[in-house]
Amino acid sequence: MSESILQMTNISKTFPGVKALDDVQLDIRKGEVHALIGENGAGKSTLIKILAGVYTPDPGAKFFFEGKEAEIKKPLDATMKGISIIYQDLSLFPNLTVAENIYIGRDSDKKAWTKVKWKEIKKIAVKALQDMEVDIDPNVPVEQLSIAQQQLVEIARAIAFDAKLIVMDEPTSSLSEGEVEKLYKIIEKLKSRGISVIFISHKLKELFKVSDRFTVLRDGKYIGTYEAADMDEPKLIQLMVGRNVTYEKNESTVQVGETIFKVDSLSKKGNFADISLEVKKGEVLGITGLVGSGRTELAQAIFGVNNPDEGSLELNGEKITVNSASDAVKKGIAYIPEARQTQGLVLEQSVINNMSLPVLKKLRNKLKLIDSKLEVSLAEQYVKSLDIRPALPKLPASNLSGGNQQKIVIGKWLATQPKVIIFDEPTNGIDIGAKTEIHKLIRRLANDGIGVIVISSELPEILAVSDRILVMRHGRISGELSVQEATQEKIMSFALQGQGSAKTPVVNTESGQVSQEV
Amino acid sequence: MKSLIKQKEFSIFAIIVLLCIVLSFVSPVFLTVGNFLDIMEGNVVMAILAIGMTLIIITSDIDVSVAAVTTAVAVTIGSLFGHLPNSWVSVLLIFLIAPLVGLIIGCVNGLLVSRIKIPAIVVTLGTLNIINGLVLYFTNGQYLNSSNLPAAFISFANYELLGIPILIYLLTVVAVLTWYILKHTLIGRSVLAIGGKSQSAVRVGIDEKKIKMFVFAYMGFLAGVAAIAQTAYTKAVDPNGMLGLEMMVIAAVVLGGTNIQGGRGTIQGTLLGVLLLAIIENGMILAHIDTFWQKVVTGAIIVFAISYDRISYKRQQAKLTKIEVEA
Numbered sequence: 001m002s003e004s005i006l007q008m009t010n011i012s013k014t015f016p017g018v019k020a021l022d023d024v025q026l027d028i029r030k031g032e033v034h035a036l037i038g039e040n041g042a043g044k045s046t047l048i049k050i051l052a053g054v055y056t057p058d059p060g061a062k063f064f065f066e067g068k069e070a071e072i073k074k075p076l077d078a079t080m081k082g083i084s085i086i087y088q089d090l091s092l093f094p095n096l097t098v099a100e101n102i103y104i105g106r107d108s109d110k111k112a113w114t115k116v117k118w119k120e121i122k123k124i125a126v127k128a129l130q131d132m133e134v135d136i137d138p139n140v141p142v143e144q145l146s147i148a149q150q151q152l153v154e155i156a157r158a159i160a161f162d163a164k165l166i167v168m169d170e171p172t173s174s175l176s177e178g179e180v181e182k183l184y185k186i187i188e189k190l191k192s193r194g195i196s197v198i199f200i201s202h203k204l205k206e207l208f209k210v211s212d213r214f215t216v217l218r219d220g221k222y223i224g225t226y227e228a229a230d231m232d233e234p235k236l237i238q239l240m241v242g243r244n245v246t247y248e249k250n251e252s253t254v255q256v257g258e259t260i261f262k263v264d265s266l267s268k269k270g271n272f273a274d275i276s277l278e279v280k281k282g283e284v285l286g287i288t289g290l291v292g293s294g295r296t297e298l299a300q301a302i303f304g305v306n307n308p309d310e311g312s313l314e315l316n317g318e319k320i321t322v323n324s325a326s327d328a329v330k331k332g333i334a335y336i337p338e339a340r341q342t343q344g345l346v347l348e349q350s351v352i353n354n355m356s357l358p359v360l361k362k363l364r365n366k367l368k369l370i371d372s373k374l375e376v377s378l379a380e381q382y383v384k385s386l387d388i389r390p391a392l393p394k395l396p397a398s399n400l401s402g403g404n405q406q407k408i409v410i411g412k413w414l415a416t417q418p419k420v421i422i423f424d425e426p427t428n429g430i431d432i433g434a435k436t437e438i439h440k441l442i443r444r445l446a447n448d449g450i451g452v453i454v455i456s457s458e459l460p461e462i463l464a465v466s467d468r469i470l471v472m473r474h475g476r477i478s479g480e481l482s483v484q485e486a487t488q489e490k491i492m493s494f495a496l497q498g499q500g501s502a503k504t505p506v507v508n509t510e511s512g513q514v515s516q517e518v
Numbered sequence: 519m520k521s522l523i524k525q526k527e528f529s530i531f532a533i534i535v536l537l538c539i540v541l542s543f544v545s546p547v548f549l550t551v552g553n554f555l556d557i558m559e560g561n562v563v564m565a566i567l568a569i570g571m572t573l574i575i576i577t578s579d580i581d582v583s584v585a586a587v588t589t590a591v592a593v594t595i596g597s598l599f600g601h602l603p604n605s606w607v608s609v610l611l612i613f614l615i616a617p618l619v620g621l622i623i624g625c626v627n628g629l630l631v632s633r634i635k636i637p638a639i640v641v642t643l644g645t646l647n648i649i650n651g652l653v654l655y656f657t658n659g660q661y662l663n664s665s666n667l668p669a670a671f672i673s674f675a676n677y678e679l680l681g682i683p684i685l686i687y688l689l690t691v692v693a694v695l696t697w698y699i700l701k702h703t704l705i706g707r708s709v710l711a712i713g714g715k716s717q718s719a720v721r722v723g724i725d726e727k728k729i730k731m732f733v734f735a736y737m738g739f740l741a742g743v744a745a746i747a748q749t750a751y752t753k754a755v756d757p758n759g760m761l762g763l764e765m766m767v768i769a770a771v772v773l774g775g776t777n778i779q780g781g782r783g784t785i786q787g788t789l790l791g792v793l794l795l796a797i798i799e800n801g802m803i804l805a806h807i808d809t810f811w812q813k814v815v816t817g818a819i820i821v822f823a824i825s826y827d828r829i830s831y832k833r834q835q836a837k838l839t840k841i842e843v844e845a
Contacts, residue, residue, distance in 0.1 A: 076723035093714035095781040105722030112705035
């Protein structure tokens with residue numbers, strides 16, 4: 001039982017500008033279920049992708065598999081050793097049948113003209129499915145299966161491959177309770193056969209149910225490996241969140257004015273349900289929650305990109321309807337997307353052209369042509385007021401650093417004179433110094449009277465910029481906190497709590513807020 | 519529930535049957551064996567190219583240089599015949615050289631797409647123009663007629679077995695071979711896998727570069743075969759004879775149920791797509807409808823088919839739940 005099947009030591013991974021993993025280690029025993037946990041961005045996925053051979057680690061990394069030093073340079077290396085990865089987004093082929101999906105990849109090292117043995121494919125698939133005692137027709141295309149069934153097909157693939165180690169990345173995120181129970185049973189069965197499982201999940205309750213040990217990562221660093229028996233939820237949350245808050249918590253007490261923007265019971269099937277919120281003059285409203293809690297979908301709904309089924313929006317006391325992004329811009333709503341480089345900027349174009357883009361109509365002269373002098377002066381104005389460096393508006397946006405690119409996006413939207421700005425992960429991929437600067441800028445916008453909503457999965461960031469914090473979970477608002485009472489631990493417990501089981505009212509005693517779970 | 523592909527193939531088959539019934543009333547000649555053999559022989563070139571194109575579109579790429587490559591090989595054949603003796607050996611030699619020349623051009627496309635990762639539409643637009651330019655430079659646009667071709671080749675072109683023209687056999691070989699590759703070989707299944715979800719393909723260890731290289735090389739190879747068919751059918755080499763044919767080829771593939779976004783497509787479907795376009799053309803000629811109406815009808819059918827494809831795809835996407843909202 002205590003024999004190691006996998007040991008990874010000295011694992012670091014540097015992406016341009018970011019150190020995603022810093023000297024991380026992982027030790028998995030034969031036949032154990034090992035939970036890998038950490039906040040969003042702690043480095044879990046990066047570590048798994050290194051194990052899978054999708055990413056190459058920085059030099060110095062060492063792998064031992066079944067006691068022998070091993071090399072994993074490409075996905076096939078991992079597969080051949082008996083490591084199967086079940087990604088959260090699954091690696092199935094929707095157009096191919098269940099049987100073929102289970103078999104595929106087995107022959108990847110064979111010659112291209114090898115004849116496909118349909119009979120054998122079906123036999124192997126049927127056996128793997130029977131092993132798991134699941135009832136899925138091997139002849140239907142995978143796209144006709146439910147997500148839960150698709151996940152079972154992935155597990156069947158791992159079994160068919162004689163996997164010795166199966167990694168499951170958030171396997172329960174899209175399963176119903178009954179399906180989760182079934183998955184636990186299958187995991188038990190895998191364990192009894194001596195197959196090890198690495199289990200990644202945000203649902204702490206279920207982790208305690210299935211795991212033998214925990215490895216905790218935080219900010220790309222290894223925190224420790226613990227026996228499940230010695231652990232409890234509060235301890236685990238503390239280890240995940242840590243004490244090292246990187247920025248100062250927002251201490252300012254703002255004079256909150258009248259409501260600028262109001263969202264009333266907004267719902268969209270399969271995205272979010274019954275969302276009501278208000279943004280008041282002078283304050284920053286922070287929205288957080290785990291990945292997949294519906295934050296971004298909500299923001300896009302407000303911005304008209306993802307039309308809701310029900311609910312209404314109110315701007316300065318007037319009901320508005322927003323059916324498209326251009327509608328939103330006209331009404332004074334700006335959305336600064338998460339993927340700055342692909343959705344926020346035209347990278348090849350100059351700072352000037354980027355900034356003038358949403359307001360080109362206003363920059364026309366009498367002949368209805370773009371007045372380039374106006375364009376330049378507009379850009380210069382924001383380059384100065386936002387302190388964009390280098391202060392050369394003619395430079396292509398791609399030549400600026402991440403922080404300064406983000407400022408261009410902000411400047412671009414300020415030019416439309418918005419009444420409400422929504423920031424989605426405003427400092428994603430920006431270095432620490434620039435982050436603080438962006439935070440200050442966000443606070444300044446609120447002081448200037450713009451309604452500001454900040455969506456972020458980084459809790460220190462939410463605490464640094466917000467006056468009020470809404471926590472989302474499973475498409476609903478699960479808690480509201482003022483920044484004074486908020487701590488990372490409290491936010492985390494709202495983001496995680498009761499998942500999969502509790503349907504009881506969540507009472508926030510300090511603020512007296514009750515968010516009813518129906 | 520039958521799979522989408524089957525439904526698609528069935529619906530195009532139904533359209534063909536319906537069209538045949540209508541046309542048999544319009545013209546007594548339409549529903550005769552002779553007319554059908556004519557239709558088939560006249561569209562062997564398009565069918566061969568569409569078969570190759572099916573594989574490319576399944577991987578979610580496109581090749582707009584097919585007609586140009588075919589022309590280039592046909593011109594090569596034409597000029598080679600000028601130097602070869604009038605013998606069946608020459609015909610055999612052409613059957614080796616033509617596919618080889620096509621294969622080489624296909625490999626160039628494939629290399630640029632898979633290694634340098636230039637979008638296929640850009641690469642093949644480039645090769646299309648280069649080839650068309652070179653063909654005009656070498657031929658001065660001059661047309662070669664049957665007197666320029668050896669008698670051995672002409673008798674090959676006229677050969678019929680059991681009353682069926684040789685070119686139809688050639689198409690059958692190509693269709694069966696490609697069907698076998700797509701259905702029964704590792705590389706064929708990888709073509710479908712990449713088109714279905716390329717990220718998954720990478721994760722299970724499929725070499726995407728190799729597969730893309732293969733589909734473009736195979737397309738080139740088939741363009742070489744199609745060049746022989748074209749030369750045999752027209753008994754001439756016309757440097758301008760196939761301008762714009764690539765669009766009809768792509769249309770036939772899409773009509774045949776191959777998803778333009780990749781992942782889905784069958785050889786049977788493509789052959790039905792070719793047949794549909796061919797019958798429309800033939801029927802309109804028999805009904806004495808002006809040729810420009812053929813273009814309008816063909817275009818309308820393509821737009822309709824692709825819109826249908828796109829709308830059903832969008833509906834399917836919209837149904838997928840993003841987040842499980844707690845009830």
